[in-house]
Amino acid sequence: MRIEKLTDIISLQRSVEQANVDHLTTVRQVIEDVQKNGDEALFNYTEKWDGVKLSSLQVTKEEVEEAFASFDPQLIQDLEEAAANIRAFHAQQARQDIDFPLAKNSYIQYKISPLDAVGLYVPGGTAAYPSSVLMNAIPALVAGVNRVVIVSPPSKDGKLPASVLVAARIAGITEIYKVGGAQAIAALAYGTETIKAVDKITGPGNSYVALAKREVFGKVAIDMIAGPSEITVIADHTAFADEVAADLLAQAEHDRFASSVLITTSDRLAEQVAVEVEKQLLLLPREEIARASIENFGRIYIAESLEQAVEAVNDLAPEHLEIITEQPEELSKKIRHAGAIFIGRFSSEPVGDYFAGTNHVLPTNSTARFSSGLCVDDFVKKTSIVYYSEEMWQEQYPKIARLARLEQLEGHARSVESRSWDKGDSKND
Template sequence: MEVITTEAFLQQKNTRSTQLDVQLDDVVQEIIREVREKGDRALYYYTEAFDSVNLENLIVSEKEFKEANELVTDDFLSALKQAKSNIKDFHEAQKEKSWFYTKPDGIMLGQKVTPLERVGVYIPGGKAAYPSTALMNIIPAQLAGVEEIVITTPPQPNGKVNPYVLAAANELGIQTVYKIGGAQAIAALAYGTETIKKVAKIVGPGNAYVARAKKWVYGDVAIDMIAGPSEICIFADKSAPPSYIAADLLSQAEHDESATSICITTDREVANKVNSEIEKQVQQLERKDIIQKSLELNGRIILVNDLSEGFQLINSIAPEHLQLMIENPMDNLHAIKHAGAIFLGNYSPEPLGDYFAGPNHTLPTNGTAKFSSPLGVYDFVKRSSIINYSSSALDKATNSIIKLANTEGLTAHANSIEIRKEKR
């Protein structure tokens, strides 16, 4: 990996093209139009065109669920149950309740929290299978009280859904799984087809086509976020073992060629040793080609003068995953303003968050941690304001409301208040 200064990194970052891929958008918008017009027929067509699968039906059958459970191992199911328990425990703390309070003269105000009725969860199925994504996206929705949750995920070449994804769905009690991927799946969830009913919100990560489709359907349906390629930023000093740093960078780079792996360090010796470890460890990994391409395109080791410069750079990047592999990381947590998930110390690697610890792994990417948060229970509810005034309470507010309404030129608003005064 290239070892550069903060200034050089920022210059590279600023010169990268930020223009949207117009050709990709054209393709995605055409897919959305076709699905809206032709429904299931378009889904069958695009599944054959993009996935080379000629489906007999769009929904996973009960028989396919049973076959999947027979294919997965007991060890996998045990690990899945442990992760499920941890994720549920963490997200329980995020549950919201309706609240109300009263004021003098018969005023009652409050907020009513209502779960969404129907949610669609997209689970990728391209370069890898992600049963963990099922856990992370479905458990918060269930805790929020969502009435109906469905999954859509691309089929394998044999026309079936990955058995590990189905086993995860079954463990969570989800029985409706559609064998559809890509932009066409997002369009189907957003607008509905003969087989797929429209949802209120779409969550879950995907490739560039999925991300752009979510952007284009937003407004007709809610979405969690427009996620980009995965990212890790490790801030390390001389107390961090270089072998650990290298392993953690490689774990993120294996997602795909567009993944970003950055190490920020105050120590040149650490930088050199991390590079040596990367060269050694990558040779043993199955996804070596993907990792090497990812590191070539987006892997960087950045030398900073001190901790302060490192924290400033981190907040500028606003990474999806941040590992603080420095002495006394908790003492420096206050310096971090922008990060999706923060891992403290040498024994809290990013995969711990991906699978097991409990916090959600659906996180803001591409700098959006500056203004957005991880997926949570709060993403699956909506809030309604409650207002209840008595006659005497409205009397006291009447003149002020009329003054404000007339100032804005909205005399009908003023009349709505005035008429109640006249009728009493």
């Protein structure tokens, strides 16, 4: 890994796949085809791109039961415990309605309502991500969403990975479809003969999926346009080089465009981590991917002080931040911008990815400056309710009318003034 002195601004420009013009053209064609031809388009694209000819899109109850029966009992127990942790943490995020009384028997309220239906995209193909099922499904269910749907591309055998189906059963999701890519996003947004449209789409995917989510935004809501994974580690002389290197590679193995950054006050640690990264790369099953990430978007920066390191992190606003220093908790209080923060030697980022209970769907590409990770709030909507009594109206309407006329909206003024007191009891005689 390249070692550099830390300057005021860290710049690691990454080629964002989502900007690929050819991909965008394809995505738009797919969306139009699905809108026009429904299920037929889904079957055709699944055969073309996933290499499997399906007779049915929906996963059957028998397929789920078969997956569950064949799965490692220890892994089932692990997934169940992870799900319980995620559910317990997200339950604390649930909002309550707000009832705010006003004078003269009037009131305003803030009503929290779950979305009717959401679609969860779970990546597939060469890998399986049961953790994505839990992280997306559980907050939606905690929020009270009535219909939660999973879409995921099938393997060559025409099935979804057993781990995905097991996680879906543990989460409590029964409506699951074997379709991926931009066509799955289009189906969730516009509906087909088999797949009924939803109100919001969440979950990560490749560039085609990300572009499709952007294209259907407005017809449905989406969680975010996620970019490649990122980690920044702040470490001092107390950190162990082999552990830091492993943490950097844990993100690098995700994607060729992933970014792994170490900011340290220790010259010695910087040199040791660079050696360790190379040593561990040779033993990593996904070495080719991780090496491309490290060579292009991996950096080790030497900071003059931890204060300078914190300033750099707040500029970078990384998806994941680990703090491995003598007093990590104190340092964490100075961080303003990060998707998730992992404090201390034993809180490496995968703890949050899989088990602690926090959500691993997080903002990337420095969007942690203004956005947050997936949570229960993403699956509810808020409605304000206003009730004015006649007495309250009489007291307030002149003020409201004046403000309306200030903005030259005479119709607004007349609307509030039209509740005349001299109309008597007759309503529509």
